[in-house]
Amino acid sequence: MIKLKYVIKIYPDGTEAVKDFSLEIKKGELCIFLGPSGCGKTTSMKMINRLIPMTSGKIYIDGVDVMKLNPNELRRGIGYAIQNIGLFPHLTVEENITTVPMLKKWPKTRQRARAEELLKLVGMDPQTFLERYPSELSGGQQQRVGVARCLGADPPILLMDEPFGAIDPITRGKLQDEFLKIQSKIKKTIAFVTHDINEAIKMGDKIALMQEGKLVQFNDPATLLNSPKNEFVRNFVGADRVLKGLRLYRARDIMQEPPLKVKVGDNPVKVRDRMKRDMLKWSMLVDGQNHFLGWITYADLEKAKSLREIMVPPAVTTAPETLLNEAMSMMFNSAIGNLAVIDDQEHLLGVLTFDIIRNILGKENSGNQKRFGGSKQ
Amino acid sequence: MAVNLHAVLELPGLINKENIIEAQLMWILAWNYLLKYPDKILEWTLQHLYIILVANASAAVLGILIGIFISREGREQLADTVIYLASIMLTIPSLALYGILMGILSALTLPSIGFLPVVIALTLYGLLPIVRNTYTAIREVDPAIIEAGRGMGMSEQQILVKVKLPLAVPVIMAGLRQAIVMNIGIAAIGSYIGAGGLGQPIFRGIANYRVDLIIVGAVFVSLLAIIMDLIMGRVELITTPKGLRIRGRSND
Ligand SMILES: Nc1ncnc2c1ncn2[C@@H]1O[C@H](COP(=O)(O)OP(=O)(O)OP(=O)(O)O)[C@@H](O)[C@H]1O
Ligand SMILES: [Mg+2]
Numbered sequence: 001m002i003k004l005k006y007v008i009k010i011y012p013d014g015t016e017a018v019k020d021f022s023l024e025i026k027k028g029e030l031c032i033f034l035g036p037s038g039c040g041k042t043t044s045m046k047m048i049n050r051l052i053p054m055t056s057g058k059i060y061i062d063g064v065d066v067m068k069l070n071p072n073e074l075r076r077g078i079g080y081a082i083q084n085i086g087l088f089p090h091l092t093v094e095e096n097i098t099t100v101p102m103l104k105k106w107p108k109t110r111q112r113a114r115a116e117e118l119l120k121l122v123g124m125d126p127q128t129f130l131e132r133y134p135s136e137l138s139g140g141q142q143q144r145v146g147v148a149r150c151l152g153a154d155p156p157i158l159l160m161d162e163p164f165g166a167i168d169p170i171t172r173g174k175l176q177d178e179f180l181k182i183q184s185k186i187k188k189t190i191a192f193v194t195h196d197i198n199e200a201i202k203m204g205d206k207i208a209l210m211q212e213g214k215l216v217q218f219n220d221p222a223t224l225l226n227s228p229k230n231e232f233v234r235n236f237v238g239a240d241r242v243l244k245g246l247r248l249y250r251a252r253d254i255m256q257e258p259p260l261k262v263k264v265g266d267n268p269v270k271v272r273d274r275m276k277r278d279m280l281k282w283s284m285l286v287d288g289q290n291h292f293l294g295w296i297t298y299a300d301l302e303k304a305k306s307l308r309e310i311m312v313p314p315a316v317t318t319a320p321e322t323l324l325n326e327a328m329s330m331m332f333n334s335a336i337g338n339l340a341v342i343d344d345q346e347h348l349l350g351v352l353t354f355d356i357i358r359n360i361l362g363k364e365n366s367g368n369q370k371r372f373g374g375s376k377q
Numbered sequence: 378m379a380v381n382l383h384a385v386l387e388l389p390g391l392i393n394k395e396n397i398i399e400a401q402l403m404w405i406l407a408w409n410y411l412l413k414y415p416d417k418i419l420e421w422t423l424q425h426l427y428i429i430l431v432a433n434a435s436a437a438v439l440g441i442l443i444g445i446f447i448s449r450e451g452r453e454q455l456a457d458t459v460i461y462l463a464s465i466m467l468t469i470p471s472l473a474l475y476g477i478l479m480g481i482l483s484a485l486t487l488p489s490i491g492f493l494p495v496v497i498a499l500t501l502y503g504l505l506p507i508v509r510n511t512y513t514a515i516r517e518v519d520p521a522i523i524e525a526g527r528g529m530g531m532s533e534q535q536i537l538v539k540v541k542l543p544l545a546v547p548v549i550m551a552g553l554r555q556a557i558v559m560n561i562g563i564a565a566i567g568s569y570i571g572a573g574g575l576g577q578p579i580f581r582g583i584a585n586y587r588v589d590l591i592i593v594g595a596v597f598v599s600l601l602a603i604i605m606d607l608i609m610g611r612v613e614l615i616t617t618p619k620g621l622r623i624r625g626r627s628n629d
Contacts, residue, residue, distance in 0.1 A: 051528055076530035086525030090543045090618035100529050133620030152529075159528075 001027050002048060002157065002189060007057030009043050009213075017043040019213040021057070025206070027156075028187040032200040035210035036236070041193045042083065044210070045159050048191060049078045061157065076100050079150035079158040079188070083165065085142050087134040093119070093145050094130040100153040118148040123178055140171040147179065151186075161193045176202055177321065197237060201225065201247045202323065209233055222248055242361055243325065251327050252320030254360060255341045255350030258284040262296060264308055272301040284340065284348065285311050292317065292340050292348040317342045320349055324360070327352055406589035407596070418578075422597055425574035428564050429605075432496045433557050436503030440556075441549060443504070444511025445537065456512055463505040471566045474498045479570065495567035502563055503556035510552030514545030547617040554609035561602040565594070575601065 002025040009018040018040045025031040033041040046052040048059055050071045059066045066074055079100075087096050095102075097118055098111040106114070116126040122144040134142055143164055150158055164172045164179075180203065183190070194200055200207050201221045209217045209224065217229045225241045225248070228234040238244065260283035262271050275283060275298050285293045285307055294311035304310040316330045317340045331339045331354065339352040411418060447456035469477075478497055483489035518541050526536045568576025575598045582590030614622070 046528075049528060051524065072530045072532055074530070075528055080525070080528035082521060082525050082528060084521040086519070086521040088522060088525070088540060088620075090620045092620070099526075099531075103530055103535070133623055135620060135623055149529075 001025065001060075001062055002191065003058075003060040003063075004044070004048075005058045005060070007044070007047060007059060008055045009040070009047060009052065010055045017213055018047070018054075021210075021213070021215055023208055023215060023218055025189055025191060027189050029205045030183060030188075030190040030192055030203060032204035032207045033191060033193045033210065034197065034200045034204075034207050034236075035195065035216075037195055039210040040213040041195070041210060042161055045161060045191050045193050049075050049080060049159060051075075076103055076153065077155050077157070079152070079155040079160075081146050081150040081158070081160040081163045083161040083193075085146040087142055087145060087149070089134050091133075092130065093132050093134070093137070096134070096145060097148045097152055099149060100155075104153055106153075114152070114154075115148075118151055119145075121151070121182055122148045124148075139167045140175065143167060143171075143175060147175075156189060158188045158190045158192075160190060162195070163192070164199070165194075172199075179203070181321075198244065198247060201244055209236065211236075245361070246325035246328060246357075247323050249324040249360065250320065251318055251322045251324065251339075251341045251352060252349070254324065254356055255320070255352050256356060258348070258351045260284070261286055261348070262307060263288065264293065266307055268301055268304040268307055268310075271296065271307065272298070275301070282338070284351065286348050290348055291346045292342050295338075314340055317346075318352070319343070324357065328357055331357075403588040403592060407592035410589050410593055418593060418597060421573065421575045421577055421594075422601065424572075425561070425564055425576075425598070425601060428492065428495055428499065428567065428572060428574055429557060429560055432499030432560060432564075433503050433553065435496070435500045436507055436556055436560075437553050439500065440504045440507025440552070441511050444508045444549070445515065445542075447508075448512050448515040448541075460505075460509055460512065463508050466501050467505050471498060471502075471563050472569070474501070475567070475570050491571045492573075494570060495564065495572035498567070499560045499564060503560055506552040506555040506559070507549070508552075510548045510555075511545065514548035515541050517548075518544045543618050544621070547613060547621065550609070550613040550616050554606065554613060557609055558602050558606050561598060561605060565598050 004021055004023050007018055007021040008016075010016050021040075021044055023031075033044060035041055043052055047054045048061075048066070050066060061074075061078075088099070091099075094112070094115040097115045098106075101111045101114055115130060119126045119129055124141065124144055129137070129141070129145075134145070137145065147160075147163060150160065150163075164175045167175070176199065192203060194203075201224075204221055207217075207219060207221055207224050208215055211232050217224060217233050219227075222245070224233065225237060225245050228237055228241075234241075259280055260271075260275065260278065262283050262285055264285065264287050271283065275281075281298050283296045285296050287293060292314070293308075294313040296307055296311060300310040300312075315334050318327050318330055320341055320343065322330075322341075327339055331337060331352065337354060341349045341352060343349055443459060446452070447459050466474075475494055475498055478494040479489040482494055482497075487493060522540060522544070523536060526540045531539065564572075564574055565576035565579060568574050568580055575594050577594070578590040579594035579598075582588060582592075582594065
């Protein structure tokens with residue numbers, strides 16, 4: 001747990017970078033420091049591991065005043081990923097990752113094992129990458145190694161300053177997803193700096209929105225979107241805050257059971273009767289193992305001899321982890337306007353429709369503050 | 378300073394036949410000298426090399442230590458002064474510096490001619506490129522990299538040894554290389570005050586109008602400089618950390 005109490009930072013030149021900042025990050029929580037450039041995010045974060053000395057106030061980690069600790073010992077216990085990655089160019093990926101274990105004098109074999117484990121965790125093949133140098137990695141790979149390095153000695157706390165900055169949006173999105181997956185397993189207490197509202201909504205359990213060194217609003221993402229405290233927050237969140245709310249959900253959070261699931265061998269006539277009775281325009285075709293095959297539309301059923309021959313194969317399907325905003329874009333590409341949610345083995349899990357999404361948006365709009373079922377991974 | 382080039386070239390006798398023949402003769406005599414006294418030339422070369430190595434080794438040790446010392450945060454003023462002094466040093470003509478050193482050394486009742494004053498002078502000359510390069514190389518290490526080290530709990534000394542110095546090595550080596558090549562030339566003048574080396578045949582040649590001796594000395598000083606430059610180039614490459622040598626291998 002990290003606790004900042006009335007923290008003030010005035011730089012020697014008189015810049016008041018952080019003003020009376022108080023906040024608590026609970027154990028296992030990912031807290032976003034969000035705000036426009038120059039609002040004091042980095043400064044606030046660096047005071048936690050004492051890279052920047054605070055002017056006044058107190059910072060506690062698990063109840064211990066950080067000023068009472070040896071700064072180097074303190075820092076070895078806190079994972080740190082800086083704004084510009086900052087990999088050591090003269091050291092291999094392995095040596096980079098094991099920087100803190102090396103400082104802590106772990107035995108060599110344990111260091112090696114840890115480096116392999118961490119590379120696998122961030123989705124890189126140890127065989128290929130352990131011996132490489134940073135100059136032999138792509139930008140995205142460097143960011144991954146940066147994340148692996150900050151996890152080096154398995155610290156309970158991480159400080160991450162725009163860890164996924166400066167890469168293309170696609171890789172960025174992928175790294176964010178992967179990191180959330182990792183975080184759901186390792187449950188670190190994290191202070192995460194970004195100026196990107198979308199990243200904040202997607203990643204944060206809590207968001208601390210800052211303006212000119214002050215903490216303006218400290219809430220979970222849904223609350224921040226739905227009840228901005230003042231004009232500044234409203235503007236920062238953006239006019240499209242309702243659409244942004246889509247990022248709070250993943251497909252599996254809101255998908256529904258298909259209205260009608262039919263099997264390959266079913267009699268088309270019976271299916272047609274059933275759909276007529278229930279007034280369904282479409283149903284979903286699966287095989288005996290619940291693998292999703294395609295869509296059946298009522299109109300096509302009239303002269304059909306078998307379901308397979310009139311089935312419309314899906315143009316796109318989606319995984320349960322997909323964020324709702326992405327899922328919605330996919331739905332525009334789907335012939336039927338609906339989206340099947342399937343798992344890795346193509347088992348049909350559920351379906352997303354525009355109606356469901358309209359419902360969600362409506363709820364957000366009417367000021368519903370609880371985000372239901374939303375979860376970060 | 379208007380020098381009439383034509384007038385110079387057309388100076389009577391400068392490019393006439395006899396002069397050309399005489400010049401060829403000198404080179405033949407120099408060649409004969411080389412064949413006749415290879416042991417002497419070897420001795421001068423080794424003396425020369427010895428002076429250079431001792432002087433530049435001390436310059437390297439001193440220069441790197443000074444460079445590290447003045448590169449600490451908050452010592453910018455000191456750094457400017459030190460580098461200024463070192464560059465002043467280079468403007469003192471070598472004979473003058475030898476003279477000053479001879480005065481100081483004899484006052485200290487130390488040997489005032491020969492090996493010692495020359496080695497001291499060359500050490501002083503060699504300082505500038507080494508100090509300057511060490512200082513700049515350390516100061517120019519990407520602050521993000523240093524911050525990463527500090528943020529992970531490295532002490533200032535660990536940051537210096539594990540991060541700054543390895544990254545500074547190529548530039549420091551380039552400074553050392555510069556110092557060595559420069560000093561090979563200056564060392565030749567040291568023979569004037571009895572330090573031996575390849576300056577010896579040159580000065581003897583001048584005194585006795587033996588152009589063949591001058592040629593032998595000059596050619597071997599030049600060869601030595603070229604060879605040392607090549608060797609130091611290799612050393613520079615070898616001491617550069619591997620991660621800095623590889624640039625942009627294609628990613629897969
Ligand atoms: N060393 C310093 N000396 C004086 N002022 C500083 C120093 N470092 C930062 N500042 C100022 O303090 C304020 C906060 O800076 P900080 O780096 O914390 O911003 P930030 O929110 O991280 O911005 P960004 O998103 O651009 O990284 C800025 O006005 C900045 O100019
Ligand atoms: Mg910043």
